[in-house]
Amino acid sequence: xxxxxxxxxxxxxxxxxxxxxxxxxxxxxxxxxxxxxxxxxxxxxxxxxxxxxxxxxxxxxxxxxxxxxxxxxxxxxxxxxxxxxxxxxxxxxxxxxxxxxxxxxxxxxxxxxxxxxxxxxxxxxxxxxxxxxxxxxxxxxxxxxxxxxxxxxxxxxxxxxxxxxxxxxxxxxxxxxxxxxxxxxxxxxxxxxxxxxxxxxxxxxxxxxxx
Amino acid sequence: xxxxxxxxxxxxxxxxxxxxxxxxxxxxxxxxxxxxxxxxxxxxxxxxxxxxxxxxxxxxxxxxxxxxxxxxxxxxxxxxxxxxxxxxxxxxxxxxx
Numbered sequence: 001x002x003x004x005x006x007x008x009x010x011x012x013x014x015x016x017x018x019x020x021x022x023x024x025x026x027x028x029x030x031x032x033x034x035x036x037x038x039x040x041x042x043x044x045x046x047x048x049x050x051x052x053x054x055x056x057x058x059x060x061x062x063x064x065x066x067x068x069x070x071x072x073x074x075x076x077x078x079x080x081x082x083x084x085x086x087x088x089x090x091x092x093x094x095x096x097x098x099x100x101x102x103x104x105x106x107x108x109x110x111x112x113x114x115x116x117x118x119x120x121x122x123x124x125x126x127x128x129x130x131x132x133x134x135x136x137x138x139x140x141x142x143x144x145x146x147x148x149x150x151x152x153x154x155x156x157x158x159x160x161x162x163x164x165x166x167x168x169x170x171x172x173x174x175x176x177x178x179x180x181x182x183x184x185x186x187x188x189x190x191x192x193x194x195x196x197x198x199x200x201x202x203x204x205x206x207x208x209x210x211x
Numbered sequence: 212x213x214x215x216x217x218x219x220x221x222x223x224x225x226x227x228x229x230x231x232x233x234x235x236x237x238x239x240x241x242x243x244x245x246x247x248x249x250x251x252x253x254x255x256x257x258x259x260x261x262x263x264x265x266x267x268x269x270x271x272x273x274x275x276x277x278x279x280x281x282x283x284x285x286x287x288x289x290x291x292x293x294x295x296x297x298x299x300x301x302x303x304x305x306x307x308x
Contacts, residue, residue, distance in 0.1 A: 088246070187252065
């Protein structure tokens, strides 16, 4: 059964998946990403020493189906495995992993992957995050996203994407939930606001810095 | 004596009148993958921190980055390509004006 579970995790990890934003930024760049959701909240502080590597200090908070809260602090390494810089599009494959501890002092590990493809008009992404926690049920979250920009923008203007997101949480909803999400970004700031059909609100904010 | 004086004066006037510095350059860099202004902020950050760069303009529509250098400075194609790569993008061509 355990073997089957990890096979499923592995398969999910390679579903074409999405993002909250890129987990690796430009060389010398840093970012702070705060995501608050009903069943899963996360704060990441990331520094990129190269354009294909990100070093993250991460804090996560999960709520399972019995409403038990688990918190974890997991430093991790994010790698940009492959980037396609095309004339009208960019596509990326990211992989990350790390190990840390929970608020109950249990060991915790995280592994995840993200695939995304976007143009100035269209955005799609798929993301998988798996958390293995000592003495507890594992968590995994999968997200699929597709979005469209309602108007054309140039550099320096406010970008908007209207996104349809679907999430699956293994220890929370245990089903795919749909959520419309509005994404705005301007300069070094990104904000996403969404809600599931059931009314669970999700907010994600990100800031870029150059160190 | 008067001839030498006249030549010396002409040389001094020439030195004062002629620009002693190289003119600023403009580089127009065609870049692939530049579709998101949030992510492309890295381009302005990388170039703005270079001591030779006076101004950076990014156009997602034209897929181009325009760099104006400061007078007396230069930015080689290799340096410009490295800065674009460090920002996560790919250079297609560099034109100088």
